[in-house]
Amino acid sequence: VSTTGGSWDNHIIQTADINAADTQTWNGGTGFSPIGNSSNNFEGNYNGQGYVIDSLYINRPSTQYIGLFGRCDDASISYLGLTNAEVTGNKYVGILGGYSTDDTVTSYCFSSGNVTATEENSYVGGLIGNNTWDSVIQYCYSISSITGNKYVGGLVGGNGWDGIIRNCFSQSSVSGNEYVAGLIGITSWRTVVQNSY
Numbered sequence: 653v654s655t656t657g658g659s660w661d662n663h664i665i666q667t668a669d670i671n672a673a674d675t676q677t678w679n680g681g682t683g684f685s686p687i688g689n690s691s692n693n694f695e696g697n698y699n700g701q702g703y704v705i706d707s708l709y710i711n712r713p714s715t716q717y718i719g720l721f722g723r724c725d726d727a728s729i730s731y732l733g734l735t736n737a738e739v740t741g742n743k744y745v746g747i748l749g750g751y752s753t754d755d756t757v758t759s760y761c762f763s764s765g766n767v768t769a770t771e772e773n774s775y776v777g778g779l780i781g782n783n784t785w786d787s788v789i790q791y792c793y794s795i796s797s798i799t800g801n802k803y804v805g806g807l808v809g810g811n812g813w814d815g816i817i818r819n820c821f822s823q824s825s826v827s828g829n830e831y832v833a834g835l836i837g838i839t840s841w842r843t844v845v846q847n848s849y
Contacts, residue, residue: 653687654684654685654686654687655685657692659696660687660688660692660693660694660695660696661694661695661696662696662697663696663697663699664696664697664698664699665699665701666698666699666700666701666703666705666732667701667703668703669703669704669705669706670703670704670705670706671706671707672684672705672706672707672708672709673706673707673709675707675708675709675710676707676709676738678709681711682710682711682712683708683709683710683711683712684708684709684710684720686710686717686718686719686720686721686722686723686750687720687721687722688717688721688722688723688724688725688727689717689722689723690716690717690722690723693723693724693725693727694721694722694723694724694725694727695724695725695726695727696727696728697727697728697729697730698721698727698728698729698730698732699728699730699731699732700729700730700731700732700733700761701731702731702733703731703732703733704732704733704734704735705720705732705733705734705735706734706735706736707735707736707737707738708720708734708737708738708739708747708765709737709738709739710738710739710740710741711738711740712740712741712742713740713741713742713768713770714742714770715741715742716741716742716743716744716750716771717741717743717744717750717751717781718739718740718741718742718744718745718746718750718769718781719739719741719745719746719747719748719749719750719780719781720734720747720748720749721748721749721750722749722750722751723744723749723750723751723753724749724751724752724753724756724787725753725754725756726754726755726756727752727756727757728756728757728758728759729748729749729756729757729758729759729761730757730758730759730760730761731759731760731761732748732760732761733761733762733763734747734748734761734762734763734764734765735763735764735765736764736765737763737764737765737766737767737796738765738766739765739766739767739768740767740768740769740770741768741769741770741776741781742769742770742771743769743771743773743774743775743781744769744775744776744781744782744809745767745768745769745774745775745776745777745781745800745809746763746767746776746777746778746779746780746781746808746809747763747764747765747767747778747779747794747796748761748763748779748780749779749780749781750780750781750782751775751780751781751782751784752780752782752783752784752787752789753784753785753787754785754786754787755785755786755787755788756783756787756788757787757788757790758779758780758783758787758788758789758790758792759788759789759790759791759792760790760791760792761779761792762779762792762793762794762795763778763779763793763794763795763796764794764795764796765796765797766796766797766798766799767796767797767798767799768798768799768800769781769799769800769801769804769809771801772801772802773801773802773803774800774801774802774803774804774809774828775800775803775809775810775837776798776799776800776803776804776805776809776828776837777794777798777804777805777806777807777808777809777810777836777837778794778795778796778798778805778806778807778808778822778824779792779793779794779796779807779808780807780808780809781808781809781810782803782808782809782810782811782812783808783810783811783812783815783817784810784811784812784813784814784815785813785814785815786813786814786815786816787815787816788815788816788817788818789807789808789815789816789817789818789820790816790817790818790819790820791819791820792807792820793807793820793821793822793823794806794807794822794823794824795822795823795824796824796825797824797825797827798824798825798826798827798828799827799828800827800828801828801829801830802828802829802830802831802837803828803830803831803837803838804826804827804828804831804832804833804837805822805826805832805833805834805835805836805837805838806822806823806824806825806826806833806834806835807820807821807822807824807835807836807848808835808836808837809836809837809838810836810837810838810839811836811838811839811840811843811845812838812839812840812841812843813840813841813842813843814841814842814843815839815843815844816843816844816845816846817835817836817839817843817844817845817846817848818844818845818846818847818848819846819847819848820835820848821835821848821849822834822835822849835848835849
């Protein structure tokens with residue numbers, strides 16, 4: 653899926669747990685190539701069916717929109733867990749997704765591992781880097797270690813422009829310099845946060 657951009661508006665169903673440890677050797681050591689980017693967003697539906705992707709590796713410290721899903725637009729991601737991930741990017745970085753926008757809905761997902769953003773305005777989170785423009789994160793959690801500079805959160809780095817987060821939690825370790833929090837680094841512009849901790 654990651655190398656077939658033409659499939660990024662399809663409906664995809666995961667049918668088993670995936671051991672992604674081999675991604676550490678992919679693409680000259682930069683690891684997995686995210687599904688969706690700034691020029692070709694993921695606009696489909698991914699149903700993990702309760703399965704897990706373990707040991708995902710991404711090491712792209714100069715690249716924005718980094719995670720299993722790089723940039724999502726009007727997409728749906730559900731019932732998916734990512735465990736023991738190692739994810740490094742520049743800006744908009746999360747284990748599950750870097751950037752969710754335009755009515756993207758993320759439901760019943762969780763993440764664990766280490767995530768790092770190198771850019772000054774990092775927007776880095778344990779689950780998703782930035783959630784915005786009417787996008788929804790619900791029934792999700794992260795137990796991760798997050799490192800960034802600005803806009804750093806245990807669940808999401810930023811929640812803006814009508815973003816909604818409900819019934820979520822974080823038990824993450826978070827390190828940064830400005831706008832740093834256990835759940836959300838920064839939230840603004842008519843956003844909603846409900847039943848979350």
